[in-house]
Amino acid sequence: MLNWKPEIHAVGVAEMDATHEEFVRELNDLAHAGDAQFPHLFQALLLHTRAHFENESRLMRDCRFPAIDEHESEHHRVLGELALVGRGVAAGRLGLARSYVALGMPDWFGKHLVTMDSALAARLKTQPAAAPAPRTPRESPDRAP
Numbered sequence: 001m002l003n004w005k006p007e008i009h010a011v012g013v014a015e016m017d018a019t020h021e022e023f024v025r026e027l028n029d030l031a032h033a034g035d036a037q038f039p040h041l042f043q044a045l046l047l048h049t050r051a052h053f054e055n056e057s058r059l060m061r062d063c064r065f066p067a068i069d070e071h072e073s074e075h076h077r078v079l080g081e082l083a084l085v086g087r088g089v090a091a092g093r094l095g096l097a098r099s100y101v102a103l104g105m106p107d108w109f110g111k112h113l114v115t116m117d118s119a120l121a122a123r124l125k126t127q128p129a130a131a132p133a134p135r136t137p138r139e140s141p142d143r144a145p
């Protein structure tokens, strides 16, 4: 079981921390869900994780994160795992999904947080000028190719 502890899990970038805290909450809800609620909550976790990763991709582009390819490739791998496990859930097989939620995902998240996500947070803190700026239609043509 994974419990959100800011002193351990926070990376110091507010929007990343808020997303990660929500991820841990959804993971815990799923771990405690009965069989009737499990499929719906698993789908919600999948959608939340997809949005989580898309947002990190945006942050990586905004700060020109050097390891963007490795980080996105890891996200892609995890989304593939979630989709695969989700197909089992949709077919009524919850056993693998329950162990993935209780062990696999918390283990992955703990490692990902202290490696790739921490590296991204460190980059965002040292590249404040490149931090996401409010977008307006006028800015779009100025983007470098």
Ligand SMILES: [Fe+2]
Pocket (backbone or CB within 6 Å): 016, 020, 052, 056, 117
């Ligand atoms: Fe993350």
Ligand SMILES: [Fe+2]
Pocket (backbone or CB within 6 Å): 056, 071, 075, 112, 116, 117
């Ligand atoms: Fe990440």
